[in-house]
Amino acid sequence: MKLSTFKLGATYPVFIEQIETKKDPVSGKWLKPGYSTDVELIAEKEGFQRYFKDGSWHYVVDNIGTEYWDEDGTKHTITELGEEVPDGGLLEAPIIPITLEAQTALANVECTKRINYHWNQIGQINASLGVYGEEDTFACAAWIAANREALIELLNRDDLTEIDVTEDQFWPVFK
Structure with a gap:
């Protein structure tokens, strides 16, 4: 005897597989495991799962x-x-389309990212406190100023919402 098994689910007890069952050698009755039925299985349908409920098979969109x-x-x-x-x-x-506000925010984030890539915040603080020598302090200040100037130039562009503000061409090169 062929049985169709299904997985007990919260909403849809979906079909798993068909199995061949055996007769009990003592009673002679067909063995029927839990979550199985001998009700004829409906045909497969693309984009759907088959499930067993209230004594019959149904389709549910998958x-x-x-x-x-x-x-x-x-x-x-x-x-x-x-x-x-x-x-x-x-x-x-x-x-x-990106808004002017969103593109401005992205440009500000990119500026900060580029500054921090070469002079992280601790380095910037140390430079401003004079922990480093004059040359490093000047280099840090110059790098920050160059990036801020590039940001101001970017934000003044008429085509700001049409360009990729993360491209290297808009930013200074670290020396």
Whole structure:
């Protein structure tokens, strides 16, 4: 006798596999393991899982792993059976133009990152306190000033939202 087994799930007891069962040698009755049924299994259907409930087989949509985006660019991943991409959900990330405010913030972060790459905050403090010699103190101040000037020049560009402010071409070279 062929049985279909299913995994007991919170919402959908989904099909696992079909097995051949044996007769009990003592009673002569067919052995029927838990979470199995002899109700005829429905055909496979692409994009769906089969599940057993209330004495019959049903289909449930299986979009697990499907990624979609809201119009504002928020990414979501479907993790549950039966979950559909909502109305208005996009299957590709939308192209959202960067705002002037966001690009300004990115330029400020890039400036700080570039300053700290060669003169970390402890080095900057030590230079300002005179812990280093005159040459190093001057080099630190010059590096910070060069990057701040590059930042000001960047922020004054008319095409600020159209460029990649992390590109080296917009920043001074460390010497």
